[in-house]
Amino acid sequence: MRATFMYGAGDVRVETVPDPVLQQPTDAIVRVVRACVCGSDLHPYHSMPASQQGNPMGHELVGVVEETGSAVTNVRRGDFVVAPFAFSDNTCVFCREGFQTACPQGGWYGSPETGGLQAELARIPLADGSLVVVPDVDPATADDGLLASLLSLSDVYLTGHHAAFMGEVGPGTTVTVVGDGAVGLSAVLASRQLGAERIILMGRHTSRTDLGREWGATDVVAERGEDGVARVMDLTDGEGSHVVLEAVGLMPAYEQSYGIVRPGGIISRVGVPQYEKAPVGFGSLFGKNARLAGGPAPVRAYQEAAIGQVLAGEIEPGKVFDAVLPLDDTAEAYRLMDSREALKVALRP
Amino acid sequence: MRATFMYGAGDVRVETVPDPVLQQPTDAIVRVVRACVCGSDLHPYHSMPASQQGNPMGHELVGVVEETGSAVTNVRRGDFVVAPFAFSDNTCVFCREGFQTACPQGGWYGSPETGGLQAELARIPLADGSLVVVPDVDPATADDGLLASLLSLSDVYLTGHHAAFMGEVGPGTTVTVVGDGAVGLSAVLASRQLGAERIILMGRHTSRTDLGREWGATDVVAERGEDGVARVMDLTDGEGSHVVLEAVGLMPAYEQSYGIVRPGGIISRVGVPQYEKAPVGFGSLFGKNARLAGGPAPVRAYQEAAIGQVLAGEIEPGKVFDAVLPLDDTAEAYRLMDSREALKVALRP
Structure with a gap:
């Protein structure tokens, strides 16, 4: 063969x-x-x-x-x-x-x-x-x-679904998806299926974010890093996102995630992490009771x-x-x- | 005054x-x-x-x-x-x-x-x-x-309760509490209140673990580090603990926690972390879909x-x-x- x-x-x-x-x-x-x-x-x-x-x-x-x-x-x-x-x-x-x-x-x-x-x-x-x-x-x-x-x-779709499922996406949830690759877009569709109220897609490739919008993204944020964090905080009245679905696997995406997650919220990762250590202490996750979830779907x-x-x-x-x-x-x-x-x-x- | x-x-x-x-x-x-x-x-x-x-x-x-x-x-x-x-x-x-x-x-x-x-x-x-x-x-x-x-x-008690609550302790849960200080013991009592089926207390001070037993600990593990992990895995038929309540805040306690948490389980931290970065990648949390929760109660x-x-x-x-x-x-x-x-x-x- x-x-x-x-x-x-x-x-x-x-x-x-x-x-x-x-x-x-x-x-x-x-x-x-x-x-x-x-x-x-x-x-x-x-x-x-x-x-x-x-x-x-x-x-x-x-x-x-x-x-x-x-x-x-x-x-x-x-x-x-x-x-x-x-x-x-x-x-x-x-x-x-x-x-x-x-x-x-x-x-x-x-x-x-x-x-x-x-x-x-x-x-x-x-x-x-x-x-x-x-x-x-x-x-x-x-x-x-x-x-x-x-x-x-x-x-790919069920990996996006797993992100949303472990992120406890449901009716009333504001979800931010970090990454406009095939898994990120799938996470948008899955979040919509689970009843998310608002879905912010962070990505800069218009042909991709267009599919994201078709699948339920209510907002698209092209900025990255600190500018991206500021934009999402602005869109959420300074409160942050209940759920962040991280579909990239690189440290900048992780940092972006804890920057925008709301107190008590969940970061759910399905991008295979290309790092082992990451910030989890008072200045990142612990201080605001942010939770970290996700893994191989x-x-x-x-x-x-x-x-x-x-x-x-x-x-x-x-x-x-x-x-x-x-x-x-x-x-x-x-x-x-x-x-x-x-x-x-x-x-x- | x-x-x-x-x-x-x-x-x-x-x-x-x-x-x-x-x-x-x-x-x-x-x-x-x-x-x-x-x-x-x-x-x-x-x-x-x-x-x-x-x-x-x-x-x-x-x-x-x-x-x-x-x-x-x-x-x-x-x-x-x-x-x-x-x-x-x-x-x-x-x-x-x-x-x-x-x-x-x-x-x-x-x-x-x-x-x-x-x-x-x-x-x-x-x-x-x-x-x-x-x-x-x-x-x-x-x-x-x-x-x-x-x-x-x-x-102290409600910090222990917060650990158990964010760890989603409930009926049927196997909980391991890392640390026999006042917060750890409180986490034992709170886990029992929330219906945990089995509560393993990791601690080596008998006067303290005795109060833990009075409050519902079903097992006490005095070993630490790799020996402690092996002992808990042995007690759980090699499966690990659904929930780990980390009430210490130091890196060895964190490492112990991801060593004993079950696939899909939750590590809930209420010991104030004396570290900012920690392992969260494929070899620690991500590979087994372990979740990380907790923060100031x-x-x-x-x-x-x-x-x-x-x-x-x-x-x-x-x-x-x-x-x-x-x-x-x-x-x-x-x-x-x-x-x-x-x-x-x-x-x-």
Whole structure:
């Protein structure tokens, strides 16, 4: 099959490799209908040291089950499925509590052992917990918009939803979203779904913030840093934002977040933090009882409800995809996203 | 009147100074019945640079209203009152949201402008918001235990309650309390009141952990650091604690906290952090979706309910006081607490 590997910063290659095979009775093999590139894939695209061995890439897909191990009972050959970006057994105590990304049996795609999902075929470990069937959709005839929206449930939309959910967004809430990437825009849509009264989107790329407005952003703030903080404080009568959804992962976004969060409010982070230490003391979080939440989104917890919303036409989270390329052009997909020529690129094997 | 001043580390003096007077029509003057020394007073007791000018000390009292400004309507001369450790108008939007320590009109005792409460008399700014009447108690005849319990509502017990409240402690919760000081023990009692199923107290002073057990601690862990983390993980079947209440304020306690918090759990801090930066990235909080909460306790928000519980005999939070000294012996009270010969010392003017 064809599959994507990264050999170093900026060096993405699609290569022919052996098809994946069942390794455990709990595995399934899925034929990819759509995969995509994630904003988090751009971190190694910037920083990975050059290597003789390529690292398999990709952790998002919708596809059709080809083969299942003997212990798999929840999915069968021919099922059209979404794969959450992390695999998990979905039965352990942490999974039952809604934190599937902490499943001790689970793990991440994109290592030599697990393989990547930017490929023609994928081995899905713990398939009973890690694949969710999309009922009544034939991927051969479904339109690109529907496929894109279902693909967004593999990670990006439900990562935005997780930010909003952990931020306790609800009716009456003022939400500020830091970052106008695909996750930030998804967080806008999710906040609107959860009933937020006011949604301030901090971003400076008009083509993106326009989608944010379409999805429910009531205000757009292009300023950053201290100017951005001042602008949000001004918009909130000096009170600050009940909830700040941080969808960037860099320190300036974190600093902006504690600058604008209201006393007692919540900063919910889903941008993968590119830092370990950050201010949390009297001058940042503690003094105003601001709370910090967020982490790798347990998208599995939210999947059935979101599939229902997509199939009912209530939401179209796939609008974050503004390009679809053949799998063989994955390197170009990375380039387009890195240069911000594309917001998010889907891949068609 | 006699009042307490700190002139530098270890240098506490009780001096005769002019009586406080009404400065604003919203002020009240209160005659102190009991004041006390706080664990947080020990931070300057360790580190304050020597100074020619003493800093007024103390932020906890119960007392009797002597005089009120012309704009004060909620309390009157003769009322027996508790003063929350921060003053606030209790009418602004943040106060109404339950975060009175963020009141823009409010502030802290213990500066030359506001004065301290380890004194015979105290000026209380914003008296309508900053004093709470205790009904049907005559301080002249009330026993020491009742006075101590009411005094504990000025700060220590309700700071412990705030930790548990922000930690979302409830039925079924496993709580670990880091620190066996007066706030930590109060957090044990508050967690039990909120219905915690299991309460692990991390502390090594048997006389203190014994009170913790009396108040509901189901397990006591004397080990610290990695050994302490391992012990708590062992007690929780390797899962960790839903809630960790950090009542110390030093980095080792913070590190212990993220070591034992369960995926998706909450670390709630009420020990005043003696650090600004701390780990919050993938290796500490983010990776397991652990949340961070807490800050200066808005004890005003919890006062009426707690006064009711104390008067009904449901709780006796004043048991953290193991000594009462005359106000003139305040320096000795600091020494006893600093040397851990006393847990918490009340002062009787």
